[in-house]
Amino acid sequence: MDYSKPLDAALFPKGCERCSLTKFSMWMCVPIWHLIFGTVAALVVFGGGLGYTALDNRFGFGLWITLDLAIIALGAGAFFTGLLRYILNIEELKSVVNFTALLGFLCYTSAMVILVLDIGQPLRSWFGYWYPNSHSMLTEVIFCISCYCIVLTIEYVSLILDSDAFSGNKYIQHLAHNFHVYMPLFAGIGAFLSTFHQGSLGGMYGVLFGRPYLFREGFFVWPWTFFLYLLSAVSAGPMFSVIVITIMEKFTGRKFVSWKVKQLMGKIGGTMLVVYTIAKCLDSYVWIHDLLPRAGNTFDEMFFGFIYSEIWFWTEHITLIVAILFLVIPRIRRIPFFFYTGLLLTCYSVVLNRYLMTVQALGIPVLPFENWTYYWPNWSEWGAFAFIFGYSVLSLSLTYRYTPVFPEEPELNKK
Amino acid sequence: MAGEIKEFERKWGMVIDLDKCTGCGACVMSCQAENNVAPQDDATNKLRAHTWLFIYRLSNGKQYPEHSTVYLPRPCMQCGKPTCVEVCPVIATEKGEDGGIVSQVTPRCIGCRYCMASCPYHARYFNWFDPHWPGDLAEALSPDVSTRPRGVVEKCTFCHHRWMLAKDKAIANNEDPLAIAESEYQTSCAETCPNGAIYFGDLKNPDHKVHQLSQSPFAFRLLERLGTEPQVYYLSKREWVRRLGDNYLDDEKTGQPLRKL
Numbered sequence: 062m063d064y065s066k067p068l069d070a071a072l073f074p075k076g077c078e079r080c081s082l083t084k085f086s087m088w089m090c091v092p093i094w095h096l097i098f099g100t101v102a103a104l105v106v107f108g109g110g111l112g113y114t115a116l117d118n119r120f121g122f123g124l125w126i127t128l129d130l131a132i133i134a135l136g137a138g139a140f141f142t143g144l145l146r147y148i149l150n151i152e153e154l155k156s157v158v159n160f161t162a163l164l165g166f167l168c169y170t171s172a173m174v175i176l177v178l179d180i181g182q183p184l185r186s187w188f189g190y191w192y193p194n195s196h197s198m199l200t201e202v203i204f205c206i207s208c209y210c211i212v213l214t215i216e217y218v219s220l221i222l223d224s225d226a227f228s229g230n231k232y233i234q235h236l237a238h239n240f241h242v243y244m245p246l247f248a249g250i251g252a253f254l255s256t257f258h259q260g261s262l263g264g265m266y267g268v269l270f271g272r273p274y275l276f277r278e279g280f281f282v283w284p285w286t287f288f289l290y291l292l293s294a295v296s297a298g299p300m301f302s303v304i305v306i307t308i309m310e311k312f313t314g315r316k317f318v319s320w321k322v323k324q325l326m327g328k329i330g331g332t333m334l335v336v337y338t339i340a341k342c343l344d345s346y347v348w349i350h351d352l353l354p355r356a357g358n359t360f361d362e363m364f365f366g367f368i369y370s371e372i373w374f375w376t377e378h379i380t381l382i383v384a385i386l387f388l389v390i391p392r393i394r395r396i397p398f399f400f401y402t403g404l405l406l407t408c409y410s411v412v413l414n415r416y417l418m419t420v421q422a423l424g425i426p427v428l429p430f431e432n433w434t435y436y437w438p439n440w441s442e443w444g445a446f447a448f449i450f451g452y453s454v455l456s457l458s459l460t461y462r463y464t465p466v467f468p469e470e471p472e473l474n475k476k
Numbered sequence: 477m478a479g480e481i482k483e484f485e486r487k488w489g490m491v492i493d494l495d496k497c498t499g500c501g502a503c504v505m506s507c508q509a510e511n512n513v514a515p516q517d518d519a520t521n522k523l524r525a526h527t528w529l530f531i532y533r534l535s536n537g538k539q540y541p542e543h544s545t546v547y548l549p550r551p552c553m554q555c556g557k558p559t560c561v562e563v564c565p566v567i568a569t570e571k572g573e574d575g576g577i578v579s580q581v582t583p584r585c586i587g588c589r590y591c592m593a594s595c596p597y598h599a600r601y602f603n604w605f606d607p608h609w610p611g612d613l614a615e616a617l618s619p620d621v622s623t624r625p626r627g628v629v630e631k632c633t634f635c636h637h638r639w640m641l642a643k644d645k646a647i648a649n650n651e652d653p654l655a656i657a658e659s660e661y662q663t664s665c666a667e668t669c670p671n672g673a674i675y676f677g678d679l680k681n682p683d684h685k686v687h688q689l690s691q692s693p694f695a696f697r698l699l700e701r702l703g704t705e706p707q708v709y710y711l712s713k714r715e716w717v718r719r720l721g722d723n724y725l726d727d728e729k730t731g732q733p734l735r736k737l
Contacts, residue, residue, distance in 0.1 A: 110603075111602070116589075117523035117524050119598065120523075121589030121590075121602060122593055179588070180587045181586070181587020181588075186586065189565050191566075192567050192568075193566070194567045196562045197562065197565045199563065199564075199565035199590055203565060265590070268563065269563070270559060270702060270737060271595060271704060272596060276737065355737045356701065357701055357723030357724050357725060362723075427597075428532075428598075428699065430532055430548070431598075
């Protein structure tokens with residue numbers, strides 16, 4: 062036994078250094094505290110009902126649905142990077158593809174947890190499979206998200222099986238090997254499922270013809286929001302992965318992914334962002350000049366006071382344009398400050414979009430004699446946020462410590 | 477993308493004469509008693525209260541002596557093209573093929589509230605807590621309507637159970653259950669209204685009062701241009717009231733939108 066190394070050093074990935082077990086245990090208190098707070102909040106809601114939240118009959122959707130939509134969009138790095146790596150065979154992405162799968166797994170499982178918490182009858186969750194309404198976009202979401210969760214679980218399990226803890230077990234080694242052999246198949250299935258549920262989440266809002274703020278026309282059964290949500294997710298997903306990797310690098314003081322690969326991720330995300338921004342601006346133009354007047358509304362009627370002001374609409378659009386400038390022009394993208402700012406602005410814009418489509422949309426009075434209504438989440442809703450934060454940090458920390466989630470880490474940190 | 481307008485042989489509908497309504501609230505009370513709507517611990521919070529039939533107070537916004545108000549009772553519109561039916565992931569709400577009443581199957585509802593988000597009339601209500609009838613109020617529950625548990629959505633059903641009872645009665649009397657007289661099936665609110673402001677019947681039956689009233693030049697429906705095709709009509713001779721029934725651009729005349737959604 063080498064006492065100069067942490068007690069659990071035998072479980073570390075080959076060639077990787079980790080902090081002492083004591084330091085790691087202290088760090089674990091942070092996510093565990095969040096988990097405890099979140100669990101208390103969840104028990105209160107499960108036990109007493111959704112009346113313990115700040116939701117009401119106007120705001121049937123609130124922080125949880127905003128959070129759901131946001132983390133699913135940000136978790137899109139999993140399917141998009143998997144598609145680029147395994148289907149389009151972009152070799153450089155092999156250093157991030159494990160991590161994006163892990164991040165996707167955490168985002169999607171978190172979304173499932175919140176959904177179970179959010180519905181009034183959690184014990185009837187399975188009704189979504191048993192009595193599916195084929196016309197409902199939410200049915201498409203339920204099916205695709207749960208199926209994709211299974212794909213992500215397989216991808217995550219293959220990463221765990223790669224851990225050195227199983228290096229002595231031939232069966233597990235072969236199993237892990239076979240998982241990797243079939244990974245392009247899982248990546249393909251994942252890309253198919255993700256395309257539909259990312260889009261359907263947008264479609265969920267676009268079909269609401271009773272809500273002029275949300276309603277959009279479209280192609281076949283899919284409103285334009287279907288395509289906008291998909292495009293925004295494939296833009297923001299890879300960028301969010303780079304942001305999380307960089308935060309982890311700052312916390313641990315180690316390098317996980319080369320600057321070149323980060324730049325590539327930013328470039329890919331930035332290119333998708335151009336497509337998304339053009340589509341988004343066109344959509345907004347048609348909405349303002351065609352859909353709203355047809356519903357008898359004007360653009361100004363969609364905004365009120367500060368919390369529902371036009372500022373947020375313009376912020377959503379302008380941040381996208383600024384992010385494009387930072388990420389698409391190579392000379393600017395190579396400067397770390399502008400690069401990371403571009404990533405953050407993109408993610409901010411996408412999260413803001415999910416918020417506006419959820420909360421602002423429900424605050425707007427549709428009947429001419431109605432008033433604007435307000436919503437502010439209470440502690441039990443923030444509790445769910447704390448829960449998924451704790452769950453994600455805990456899982457990321459454990460996976461980073463014990464699995465080769467970053468295959469280039471040993472090489473990048475050679476002394 | 478949105479579903480088609482559903483038309484059936486019979487179309488149960490309501491016409492509410494706003495010029496007769498005094499906003500007394502008798503319709504609201506009778507609706508709550510008839511449909512076993514649980515009393516709220518804090519009914520002052522109107523965003524949490526269960527008011528299947530909600531009364532709005534509308535104003536023309538002018539100062540005295542031109543000031544004028546009107547009370548607008550709002551049940552579920554039982555839309556011909558409902559926003560809620562298409563979106564429900566578990567088919568817990570359906571457009572009834574016999575009369576076009578939009579049902580709510582509470583034992584199947586998972587409480588996702590997507591239908592509530594879709595409804596521009598805010599006609600759907602969520603059970604935020606377990607229903608509770610203080611004292612011996614539970615003794616007064618109607619055996620014809622199921623109570624709803626926590627975590628499901630509920631709404632006005634045009635007192636659908638009364639339609640079932642009327643059909644049963646016709647069958648027992650060896651009559652055609654599909655050809656019952658107008659008076660045999662009336663909603664609780666229509667029956668209770670002291671001013672007779674609420675009319676109920678088959679919108680497609682020329683013998684029914686609602687059929688005639690819905691053809692009036694003073695009849696209008698809420699948010700008609702969105703294309704929801706409500707089965708509830710309102711009547712008012714006052715132009716400003718009819719104008720408040722929908723969203724209009726400044727250059728559009730009341731009841732004549734230049735374009736529709």
